[in-house]
Amino acid sequence: MSEKSIDPATLEMIEKAAEDGVRTVFQRVESIRACPIGAEGSCCSICAMGPCRVNAPRNKEETAQERRNRVGVCGATPETIAARNFLRKIAAGTASHGDHGRFMAKFFLAVAQGEAPGYSIKDEQKLLQLALDLDVTIGDRGKEEIAVDVGNLLLNEFGKQEGELLLLKRAPLKRQKLWQEQGVAPRGIDLEVAEAMHRTHMGTDQEYQDLLNSGVRTSLADGWGGSMIATDIQDILFGTPAPVLSQINLGVLKEDEVNIIIHGHEPQLAEMMAIVTQTPELIEYARSKGANGINLAGMCCTANEMLMRHGVPVAGNFLQQELAIVTGAVEAMVVDVQCIMQGLTDTARCYHTKIITTDRRAKIQGATHMEFDEHNAYESAKTIVTTAIDNFVNRGSNVRIPQYKSDMVAGFSYETINYLLGGLFRASYRPLNENIINGRIRGLAGVVGCNNPRVIHDHQLEMVKELIKNDVLVLQTGCMAMASAKAGLMVPEAAAKYAGEGLASVCEAVGIPPVLHMGACIDNTRILMAATSMVKDGGLGDDISDLPVAGAAPEYMSEKALAIGQYFVG
Ligand code: XCC
Ligand code: SF4
Numbered sequence: 001m002s003e004k005s006i007d008p009a010t011l012e013m014i015e016k017a018a019e020d021g022v023r024t025v026f027q028r029v030e031s032i033r034a035c036p037i038g039a040e041g042s043c044c045s046i047c048a049m050g051p052c053r054v055n056a057p058r059n060k061e062e063t064a065q066e067r068r069n070r071v072g073v074c075g076a077t078p079e080t081i082a083a084r085n086f087l088r089k090i091a092a093g094t095a096s097h098g099d100h101g102r103f104m105a106k107f108f109l110a111v112a113q114g115e116a117p118g119y120s121i122k123d124e125q126k127l128l129q130l131a132l133d134l135d136v137t138i139g140d141r142g143k144e145e146i147a148v149d150v151g152n153l154l155l156n157e158f159g160k161q162e163g164e165l166l167l168l169k170r171a172p173l174k175r176q177k178l179w180q181e182q183g184v185a186p187r188g189i190d191l192e193v194a195e196a197m198h199r200t201h202m203g204t205d206q207e208y209q210d211l212l213n214s215g216v217r218t219s220l221a222d223g224w225g226g227s228m229i230a231t232d233i234q235d236i237l238f239g240t241p242a243p244v245l246s247q248i249n250l251g252v253l254k255e256d257e258v259n260i261i262i263h264g265h266e267p268q269l270a271e272m273m274a275i276v277t278q279t280p281e282l283i284e285y286a287r288s289k290g291a292n293g294i295n296l297a298g299m300c301c302t303a304n305e306m307l308m309r310h311g312v313p314v315a316g317n318f319l320q321q322e323l324a325i326v327t328g329a330v331e332a333m334v335v336d337v338q339c340i341m342q343g344l345t346d347t348a349r350c351y352h353t354k355i356i357t358t359d360r361r362a363k364i365q366g367a368t369h370m371e372f373d374e375h376n377a378y379e380s381a382k383t384i385v386t387t388a389i390d391n392f393v394n395r396g397s398n399v400r401i402p403q404y405k406s407d408m409v410a411g412f413s414y415e416t417i418n419y420l421l422g423g424l425f426r427a428s429y430r431p432l433n434e435n436i437i438n439g440r441i442r443g444l445a446g447v448v449g450c451n452n453p454r455v456i457h458d459h460q461l462e463m464v465k466e467l468i469k470n471d472v473l474v475l476q477t478g479c480m481a482m483a484s485a486k487a488g489l490m491v492p493e494a495a496a497k498y499a500g501e502g503l504a505s506v507c508e509a510v511g512i513p514p515v516l517h518m519g520a521c522i523d524n525t526r527i528l529m530a531a532t533s534m535v536k537d538g539g540l541g542d543d544i545s546d547l548p549v550a551g552a553a554p555e556y557m558s559e560k561a562l563a564i565g566q567y568f569v570g
Pocket of ligand 1: 265300301318338339449450451478479480520521557558560561
C-alpha cells in the first residue's frame with residue numbers, strides 16, 4: 001500500500017476505500033496496464049486504414065530493411081507518427097487553456113459592460129498595465145471603458161488570422177526575433193490549434209521536424225496567449241494574489257459542518273460560492289439542518305485560484321478527488337471543467353455526496369447538472385449551495401476525516417515577488433539576479449503539473465527537496481504545488497529546515513518560503529513573466545535561455561501539461 005503515495009492522508013483514505021468496498025483510481029490503474037505502444041507514441045489511429053502500430057521490436061536487433069519497412073499502411077514513419085501524436089496533444093492542451101482564456105475574455109467584457117452583476121474590476125493597476133502593453137488609450141477614461149477595449153482586443157486574439165499574438169511583445173527582444181526567424185511566432189490562438197489538427201490529418205504534414213515546429217508555435221499560443229490572457233483577466237477581476245496563509249490536505253474538511261468542495265479550473269463560480277457561503281442567511285440555513293456552518297474547500301486548480309486570492313483551504317490534489325468523497329463528509333462536489341474524473345459519480349454512489357456539474361461544456365453521466373449563469377451569478381451559486389446544505393441530513397455514519405493538514409503560505413504572483421524582492425518603490429527582480437550572480441542562489445526551477453497514479457503520488461517532493469538543498473529556488477503551480485505544501489515546504493520556516501545555506505539566507509532576509517506557490521496551471525505564465533523580468537533587469541544574459549532556470553512536470557498526466565512543457569521549451 002505504501003508505494004501508492006507518500007501522503008499519509010491519501011494512504012489512510014485508500015485503506016478506507018478498500019474497507020468500504022469502493023473502487024478508486026488507485027485500483028483502476030492496477031487493472032489497466034499502460035499500453036507500451038501508445039506510451040512511446042507508436043500507435044496511429046488517425047485514419048481508417050489503421051490503427052497502425054509501428055513500435056520497434058523488443059529483444060531483437062532490426063536490419064536496416066526491417067527498420068525501413070516499419071511504417072504505417074500509408075507509409076508514415078515512426079517519427080512522423082510520434083510527432084503527429086505529440087502535436088495533437090499539444091493542440092488539445094492549448095485548446096483547453098485557450099477555451100478557458102476565451103471564456104474569461106467574454107466574461108471580462110460582460111463585467112465591464114455591467115452585464116454580470118456581483119463582479120467588478122478589482123485590480124485597476126493591473127488593468128492599466130495590460131492596457132499599456134496592448135497600446136490601449138488610457139487618458140482620463142474610466143476603468144470600464146478601458147476594460148471594454150482591452151477585452152475586445154484580447155477576444156480578438158483567438159480568431160486572429162494574421163500577424164502575431166500581441167502579448168508576445170512582453171518577451172525578451174532576442175527571443176521574439178528568434179521566434180520570428182524560426183517561423184514559430186503564433187498568429188491566432190484558435191488558428192494554431194486548427195492548423196495543428198489539419199497538419200496532423202492523414203497525408204498532410206509528414207516531416208517530423210516541421211510537425212515539432214508547429215508544436216512549438218501552438219504551445220506558444222498557450223503560454224503567451226490563452227493561458228496568459230486567463231491569468232491577467234482573472235487577476236484584474238478577482239485581484240492579483242498576495243501572500244496569504246491557509247491550510248491543505250483532507251484534514252481541512254470539518255466533521256460538524258456542511259463540506260462543499262469546488263473542483264476544476266475556472267474560478268468565476270467559485271468566486272461567487274466564496275461570497276454566498278459566508279452570507280448569514282445561508283449559514284443560518286445550514287444551522288437549521290443541524291450543521292455548525294458551511295466549509296468551502298478546493299480541489300485541483302480551482303482550489304489554487306481560490307487559495308491564491310482568498311486563502312480558501314485546499315482539500316487535496318488531483319489523485320485525492322475520489323478520496324475526499326471516501327471521507328463520507330462531503331455534501332457536494334461542485335465541478336466546472338478539466339481534470340474531473342468520471343469515476344467520481346461511481347464513488348459518490350457509495351456515500352451521500354452529490355456531484356454537481358455546472359458548465360455547459362462538461363456534463364457527467366449520473367451527476368446532477370446545475371448550470372452556472374454568470375449573468376445571474378449570485379442566485380446560481382445560492383441554488384447550488386442550498387442543494388449542498390439540504391444534503392447534510394443524508395450524511396451516513398461512516399465518516400472518517402484523516403487528521404492531516406499543513407499550514408502554507410501561497411499567493412506569490414509575479415507582481416508580489418517583484419515587490420517582495422525590490423520593495424514597493426523600486427520593485428524589481430534585480431535583487432534575485434544579484435543573489436544568483438553572487439552565488440547564494442544557484443538558479444530557479446519550475447516544478448509543475450499533475451499527479452499520475454502510474455508513479456508514486458506526490459513523490460516529486462524528493463526532487464524539490466534536493467533542489468532547495470542545492471540552493472535552487474523552486475517555483476510551483478498546479479497539483480505539484482499542493483504536494484509540496486502538504487509536506488510543509490511552503491512556510492517560511494522551511495527555509496532553515498530544508499534549504500541550503502545560501503538560499504536559506506535569502507529566504508530569511510525576504511521572509512519567503514524556499515518553494516513558492518504561484519497559482520494554477522494557467523499561471524505558469526507568471527513564471528514566463530518572472531523569467532522575462534530577470535532578463536530585463538540584467539546581469540544574467542539577454543535571453544531566457546541564458547538564465548540558470550529549468551522546468552519539470554514529474555507526475556504529468558494531462559495534455560495541458562504537454563502544452564506547458566513545450567512552451568517552456570519554446
Ligand atoms: Fe489537472 Fe490543473 Fe494537472 Fe492538476 S495539475 S491534474 S492539469 S489540476 Ni494543472
Ligand atoms: Fe495508419 Fe497512416 Fe492511417 Fe496512421 S494515417 S492510421 S499510419 S494508414
